[in-house]
Amino acid sequence: MGQPLADDLGFLLSRASGLVVRATNTALAEHGLRVRQYSVLVLACESDDGSTQRELAAALGLDPSQVVLLVDELETGGLVERRPDPADRRTRLVVATAAGWRVREAAGAAADAAVETPLALLGEAERERLRDMLTRIWSAAAPG
Amino acid sequence: MGQPLADDLGFLLSRASGLVVRATNTALAEHGLRVRQYSVLVLACESDDGSTQRELAAALGLDPSQVVLLVDELETGGLVERRPDPADRRTRLVVATAAGWRVREAAGAAADAAVETPLALLGEAERERLRDMLTRIWSAAAPG
DNA sequence: CTCCATCGTTGACAACCTCCACGATACCGC
């Protein structure tokens, strides 16, 4: 990390991230979700035939043991269910329920609105550029 | 948070942040520091006449109660000291010691090297642009 | 002098991260 802390990308990254996560968390609280749970729910909605918990962990950058609890909570809330994988009896496929889809939609809107404040100074072109850079940071260090 | 999770800036931000923080943490471990402590140390080095813990908390985006422990640990390690503020007996000015400067320099080099991997795909011009955007995200929501 | 704001500090509690271990299952070489 170079000279002024204000120029350190790692620091700026984590500070901005903390800010956005905090805003999102309070917005999601009305829907009974935290960001992590919401992320899992969204991923579950995205794959029609379900996702392995290992896949979820890899996509989220989390330890698989964390995903267990998140899916537990979502399953308890009836937003997601674990189905047996017909091709591999070790894995459980996580799929969103109808209720999960509804909550995901409402929570997504709330989260979008909440993030609008911190991102207010960025135009759509810049956001796209930011997305691209953040994705490349991930791909530069992730094994896939 | 819009449709695909991979396009969600909040998610991308926290995932990239986690990645970089993890890499930095392991690099700083050799110097007996964690990122948070390192951040405080750098800020302490930046201000000649010392910083209030409240100022540190605001700059870092942390709760003041967290700063207490971080400064405690740095002080125990002899990297930083709390001086009485001649102008205000409530506050304690945090300043880096000579040892603190040395460790900051070595740790900074290690951290720089560690972050190089995840940032490998970004050129210097892009990094500058990223810095600018992250700073604007912060300033859009921070009360200062 | 009184009332109120601010500073550092402490404590409690939840969330998160990291790592290790286990049983169950799959896969590969033979």
Next chain:
DNA sequence: GCGGTATCGTGGAGGTTGTCAACGATGGAG
């Protein structure tokens, strides 16, 4: 088939972080 090895989900331990509410001490305004 069979045996060794790898992978999956899960659980637990221990440390770090985030959030919030208090407290005593001090400063500042009226």
